[in-house]
Amino acid sequence: MRTLHVETASSSYPVFIGEGIRKQASELLSSLNRPLTSILLITDEEVDRLYGEEMFRILEEKWSVKKVTVPSGEQAKSLEVYTRLQTEAISFHMDRSSCIIAFGGGVVGDLAGFVAATFMRGIDFIQMPTTLLAHDSAVGGKVAVNHPMGKNLIGAFYQPKAVLYDTELLHTLPQKELRSGMAEVIKHAFIYDQAFLEELLSIQALDDINSEQLNEMIYKGISIKSSVVNQDEKEEGIRAFLNFGHTLGHAVEAEYGYGQITHGDAVALGMQFALYVSEQAEGCQMDRELFTEWFKKLGYPHRIKQEVSTSVLVNRMMNDKKTRGGIIQFIVLKQIGQVADHAFSKDELENWLNKWRMEETA
């Protein structure tokens, strides 16, 4: 087991990473030295089917536990499910010394984290990610639910008290989900670690990744993420750099319809566009062809469906949380491993997106 420490302005917490560490959950939770009267274990149907009962029993040996299951997928991040979870917490007579454990992927983490952030004005919560993608979302304290008019529009910055990352759970992850999570690992490398990117480039197929490599990727990804969050918890400055690939990525996800494309596939598209913009508008030197081919080889999409119009995507991007006064701060690379933002008007962005799409279909 390896342990990382995330430090933010508001708190500090450990990230435990290791094969099979869910079985040590009791000791790890106890080591936090928090008062703990009862636990609400929130998970989704998929994770529940595989590991729900086991996890419940591990915790139940020591605490009073209630397990609540939400639907798998993005639709669980609704105000309706959020309200139901609040009701469950109250009915279970939880108090300010109770704790919520988010046992699942990013959806469960965001949702359960927002419940914890707002139940009785905030109780402890623990992230137990079960996907590779969640290596990103489980660290940093961004929690949220969706509004019918946009993703993650209702939420908070609220840090977990610990992250327990049992990488054994990733063995049952479908390849599509592994690829989705891998996109965030790649992103972390692009923006902050050229050497790490070169290591990653040696991966020619997702099936080749062994357990040790996976652990290393998670460790490095979380290290980068946590160093950014450390410097800027509330996304007032450099934390926005983590949105590399996400401006277009979020718009694509929304237009395709949630569940129609994975987050990572959408972000991979967004990164390919961001690389194009970095090269063309920012003069970033790179072998873009190589990256494009590599994304393809790993199974990522490399073009946006034709029926989705550029203007619709640009409108989506302009409604992004990072837009201020009609100007969008778009994240680009100055060079590989070095990130910056570039202010674009709506028209400029539309122009670049059109050009990239023409290149891609050429």
Next chain:
Amino acid sequence: MRTLHVETASSSYPVFIGEGIRKQASELLSSLNRPLTSILLITDEEVDRLYGEEMFRILEEKWSVKKVTVPSGEQAKSLEVYTRLQTEAISFHMDRSSCIIAFGGGVVGDLAGFVAATFMRGIDFIQMPTTLLAHDSAVGGKVAVNHPMGKNLIGAFYQPKAVLYDTELLHTLPQKELRSGMAEVIKHAFIYDQAFLEELLSIQALDDINSEQLNEMIYKGISIKSSVVNQDEKEEGIRAFLNFGHTLGHAVEAEYGYGQITHGDAVALGMQFALYVSEQAEGCQMDRELFTEWFKKLGYPHRIKQEVSTSVLVNRMMNDKKTRGGIIQFIVLKQIGQVADHAFSKDELENWLNKWRMEETA
């Protein structure tokens, strides 16, 4: 105009207090040096009728403003109204540099503050209290909505960027509301300031309070509140002392039905019970008779309606956010101006409440 500064672990902000200062809202907001693209002005029907249009026009001279009105009274603090306000904020294309102004009493402050705390993970908000009671709730960053199963169960600790307290607005306040707010002023004196309490005791009728006294009471009340919040923003320690009178007060409010008794009247009942417990269980020396008479003279209730049973109230108290593991931390006085907590089991509390009620009806 007088200015106080509230300092908490997470932030620091000014409280401007003065007659007619709503007319200087533009200058005061500008003096905060925050980016500000647009304003959502949230108010209730009652305040809107008297001051809504005027306030809207004052702000509109300088910013893009949308005014949204919620029903007057506790029922506005629901998840339904909360959701509607989120939708309004999104439809108005608010971004992270937008700001929410809570223009109303405690209900509007709590509700609008929770919207601000969670819209796009938190945007600026400004408290503009219009009641005396709100001198308490506008400072300290407790924001929340109610769940059908309990008051303020869903919320956050989220500080405003400023409090603009125009005491001229209090001139149109009904006496019932003035008395309600006065209860929190009295509470602040009881727990932290014996000399202030003695000044207050010289008030023989609410009608006798002049404008200068009112300003002074608000200034002193907020000073005490802010010094407590400064030491303990998240109610992990001494902030709980501010709940003096509130454990029973909240239970009474809930059992009578919200709107059937004012918050202040319920807290006044709670304080009278807490004084009894302080004297009987804690050995606090006081002329309790004098206080009881004074509460009566000011128009506060001095006994709980007979049809509300003690056991029902105690059950409510045991569901309070301050209960941990079946033990309630009940706030008592060691002496006037000096506060402490006392752990009670359910049975003990029921016993004391029965005794006090018997005394009161004797």
